[in-house]
């Protein structure tokens with residue numbers, strides 16, 4: 151069922167309060183062809199209610215004929231901001247950017263943040279936004295777990311299906327996603343509620359076995375048969391399995407870029423208002439799949455770019471792979487056990 155404008159304005163009001171938006175500040179709503187009109191309409195009302203200026207910057211879409219999917223996360227790195235100096239300058243001059251288009255994994259996003267900007271991505275359907283309106287508890291849970299991840303040297307993931315992989319940590323920053331941007335220079339994604347980092351270059355080793363029910367994004371598919379990914383020196387060296395493995399391999403090969411096989415961010419979900427089953431109820435293009443990315447107790451790993459973390463890899467192919475039933479340990483201390491968050495981890 152859709153949500154009413156009243157509910158969505160209330161949700162935006164809570165988000166803008168958590169973002170510490172003040173009267174007189176300037177907000178720019180970044181939109182493109184695929185932006186949700188109700189999300190935009192309700193955001194403007196909530197911004198004006200705060201006494202802030204609500205500008206809209208509507209950009210022409212890019213990469214449409216290059217990407218195999220209209221999911222904005224299927225083709226990352228270049229965006230409508232690329233080589234668009236006037237647009238970048240407007241966003242850098244804004245106190246808060248509400249990204250209803252998707253800038254993730256772009257150099258321009260970094261430039262805006264480095265200039266002290268704040269960017270909040272919000273492209274899920276309105277009812278998903280309302281269901282997972284962020285709270286201070288989300289922030290506290292993610293930051294408490296982040297302290298443990300920052301102190302860890304090795305992350306290890308295992309599963310009954312045969313996963314056994316390890317990652318050295320420490321060279322890259324944390325990806326703390328709790329759904330609002332309360333300090334200058336911060337990016338976040340509403341909805342979210344998960345923690346990740348990037349493994350040290352060349353350190354990802356072992357085997358990750360996707361079991362039936364694990365998810366591939368942006369494919370938006372629940373795997374129905376095992377897919378085995380062999381990791382060596384930080385890259386996926388082989389992908390074995392049935393036709394779903396072929397489909398994944400075919401898609402990655404289409405980019406003709408060896409960087410697509412690099413291991414990207416690794417972490418786990420902590421959002422108890424996100425649910426595994428939600429993706430099965432949505433048409434593939436109706437959502438970008440934040441429920442599986444954030445749901446509590448998943449192991450979320452990914453392939454492709456690390457420019458988000460200050461790395462040099464900016465390949466356009468980014469695969470997010472949330473898994474169930476895994477045990478994730480930090481220096482042998484479990485933070486997720488058999489697919490369930492370890493309390494106070």
Ligand SMILES: O=c1ccc(O)c[nH]1
Nearest residue numbers: 223327339342452470
């Ligand atoms: O919020 C997100 C979404 C996708 C991704 O790869 C990272 N964080």
